[in-house]
Amino acid sequence: MQERLKRLDVILGIHPESPYQVMEKALKRAPKDIISDLIDSGLKGRGGAGFLTGLKWKFAAAAEGDEKFVVCNADEGEPGTFKDREILTIVPKKVLAGMGICAYVTGAKKGYIYLRGEYKYLVPHLEREIAEFHKNCFKLELDFNVEVFLGSGAYVCGEETALLNSMEGFRGEPRNKPPFPTNNGYLGKPTVVNNVETLVSAQVVSRIGVEEFKKLGIQDSHGSKLFSVSGDTPRPGIYDLEFGLSLDEFVREFGDGDTKAVQVGGASGFCVPRKKFQSTTIGFPGGLTGDSLPTGGSMMIFNSSRSMYNVLRNYLDFFEEESCGQCTPCRIGCQQLKVGIEAVKRGDKDPEYLQQLLKLTDTMKITAKCGLGQSVANSFSSIVDNFREEMIY
Amino acid sequence: MTKTDTMVKELVDKYGNKRESLLPILQGVYDIEHFVSDEAMVSIARNLDLSSADVYGKSTFYSFLDTVPRGKFVIRVCKTIVCDMHDKNQIVDTLENILKIKVGETTLNRKFSLLYTNCLGWCHKGPAMLVNDDVYTNLTPESIREIITDYKNRD
């Protein structure tokens, strides 16, 4: 177990094979082989939604149409997450190589990096890297052109269909699914939208091969993952760790000795109280480890000085602002949750009202149009259930 | 053609006149004028063959595309949980004192606007803020004073 905490520089490190050499190697293989490897590897999306990457690439490759797109989702906005910024700063070639392999496999000729507006300072650096990437593509006879598309301050654009709408000049509101972007994406064409880290990981599969990749992590959650650690910790930062980590180990390594709770997966994730650290592992839900939590890798640590009421209120403030506002459960639900806990705290509403609010989050979870509204339930119920007294007194 | 029309025309030449060009054009306008004015929106509507309401609806969706005038330097302080835990309130108080404005306001000389924003992706080095496109982290009241003084000395 201890080994898992060693810094594995799978994502952020330098290797004998440069990313563009990895890409060159991949481009000599048949696209269907790359796809089947990717599926076999079990790589799941690293943005938090966790869809099987190989399947996504397979659908896009099979989709009809001669115009296809690859979009790198760099709209990282989940509170507590900063890994994509680090990746783009330190190892952008790996991202571009991942995009290049995806383009080769799907037949896309155009790629975009949707970069959140808050990271605008990365643009000159990225444009230099892209120029070099294009030279490599030309050398490898890969007809693929990438450009940066800048966001302007909208967390919801991290949702893939909202991102596509934003690129098309519409409001960044999520679309109805089906149809899925792999059939009907940017401008109605087949599009792969992948998180920054996912593209790097796809390139890792090409570099080290399926078997080595599967050795990392646990069943159903293969590979390694970047964790953004912040909050009450003496060692905030980015750590490249394997899936399968228990929270107990994590807190022993990163806590400040007085850890009360860990928020896994950002404001859209779960808040795990001290008493559940032992029984919780980080990974995607699967048969092996019942309590595994999906995550974009955000780990926020709270010690006993923190009011969980303030924490929850902060999240709800975030959601009611960042919701696109389109669907009833999210637009109104987020507001109700916030004014609700405020009223209970003030004494204007009985503590029993918290049950009504928990029921509301159940409704939001099953009726909201996109992941934003569906995920509010996660932090709300985990904080209210585990820290009920702090909501009332 | 007015000054606004010229500015928009140049952006249209650069980014195109399709709907997909809308967000880059709005960003271009914002970079030059520090807000998206109604004239700019009308000009964009004319060039992209959209309605002015349509352009307005898209602009107001994004937190960074203000349709009210902002100062030359727009300060956005992160208010999300980790920065909040690391005393962003003290940072905001310091800024309000130095600039003599409250959050949401712009200084009379139109040089500074002070706003809140959500997670900037620097949680391990909070509190953090943006001043226009530049990010500042590990903020303290002292470092704030230095930073603002530097901006005050810029034109």
Next chain:
Amino acid sequence: MESIKNIISVKINGIDVSIEKGTTILEAARKINVRIPTLCHHEDLCVAGNCRVCVVEVEGAKNLTASCAAPCEQNMVIKTNTPKVRSARKDLIALLVSEHNTQCTTCYRSTNCELQALASEYNVDNNTYLSVLKSGLQVDRSSWSIEKDDSKCVRCQRCVRTCAELQHVNAITVAHKGKDMKISTFMDLPMNEVVCVNCGQCIIHCPTGALTERRYFDNIWEAIGDEKKHVVINTAPSVRVAIGEMLGYPPGAHVTGKMVAALKKIGFDSVLDTNYTADLTIVEEGTELLGRLKSKIKDEDDSVALPMITSCSPGWVKFIEHMYPEHLGHLSTCKSPQQMFGALAKTYYAEKIGVKPENIVSVAAMPCAAKKFEANRPEMKSSGYQDIDAGLTTREIGHMIKQAGIDFSEISDSDFDSIMGDSTGAAVIFGATGGVMEAALRTAYELITGRDVPFDRLNIEPVRGLEGIKHAAVKLENCLEAYSFLEGVELRVAVAHGLKNARIIMDQIKDGTSPYHFIEIMACPGGCIGGGGQPIPTNDKVRMERIKAIYQEDSDCKLRKSHENPEIKQIYDEFLKDGPLGHKSHKLLHTHYTKRNRY
């Protein structure tokens, strides 16, 4: 065998249904008469899928599925009414109610509000949640036609989609996000300052009282109660085939006689027929068209604006004023029947009945929201007074009838008063898309050739029906002497309804590729019978019923050509003595237009 491959089967509430691939769950359920509640869905518009009220359980899916947006897939098992579904729906409605101004007693849409109906069905009040209705919201009453009350908005976006997809006006949009998300105009300006054309299509697509017409019936009650005032009302053809819907009758019910009787009982001093001035419009406009054709073809004057386009739809008129101001010359200079009526009411009619024009209150009963704006256009004062004091919608008339305590089903038929109460079948068809064109052709063809239009029973089928743009061509042969310049000319005409189609027509004119001589354009889909002032709901099925009733009334008329109307002959003999387009007609019955801002 291709078609079989495209048929799939699903199970809804235990019942097997076969449908075409791509059918939504909502549509499939409708096929077997399973009603799933909706809010943001409207058959006229594209799918939104934002209210989430229509959610259902689909076996195997983790979350509930929005049935309006989800396509059926082979062997899908769907349940529309499980406890899980009902609980979710109830919660969603409770959320909507918490964001809503629930003072139903003073709301104009009370008893015909989709949110009220849902709340009632699911037993929801505003005690489940705290109110998150924003404080300080003001009702926008800046427009003559449309009233916008954000406190009643459920943000279904039907109005935005209507203004965009159906009307291509795009005056309203969704603005901001999250808790601040709202339906807004450009820069949140008042409605009268933006390019809204007042067609009111947004009103009839709004599920609640967020968008309604500006109401003036309280003023009219006052006028009726004032003994000094002579209150005269003219009623449009579209009102009579729809007013029944306000009073318990199905769409297209024939209640014209009852309507007239009820209006008399309400206390209007005179109940007259807009159809009268519709006939007048045909005579004036027909003459105008022939004049332009003569200038173009005989005198070879290229400055003449052809095609000529009808001008009786004020929503369309404001549309062209905003969107194609350089082409205003194509509009006929004729006023609409409503406005012609107003001008004559306070001159010709006043004289005839011996009442001073300042004591006449002229009211128009219209299927239209834009007519309220039209009545208040500054130039509409040719009588020396405001020609039409108030336009009331069909809905307002329905309300007045109810307020007067009249039992509509028991009332006996009554006839229109005279003068200006006589009309022909050509006038009544004004209400349907293609009606103005058909009426104009019936008269124009006879003027030119001395014969009836060559269509069976005068029914010009090619210009009838709900297709967006219709056209027809009529060869002019054996013309009368005075119109010999038209010998052999193929008169080409077009009919468009819904402003989306108006754009197509106008873009052709702009490009110089328009092949037509004469075009009828109506702002509202279906023509006036689908107007912004008509009873809600209005959809294609309802439009077809109202249209059927219109053409039935035309067939039942003795006189079916405008120029045969004896009261029309009378007014030219006695009052408009210099004939159509003469000096007096020009002053009272013709108008000019205003260029307006495009954005």
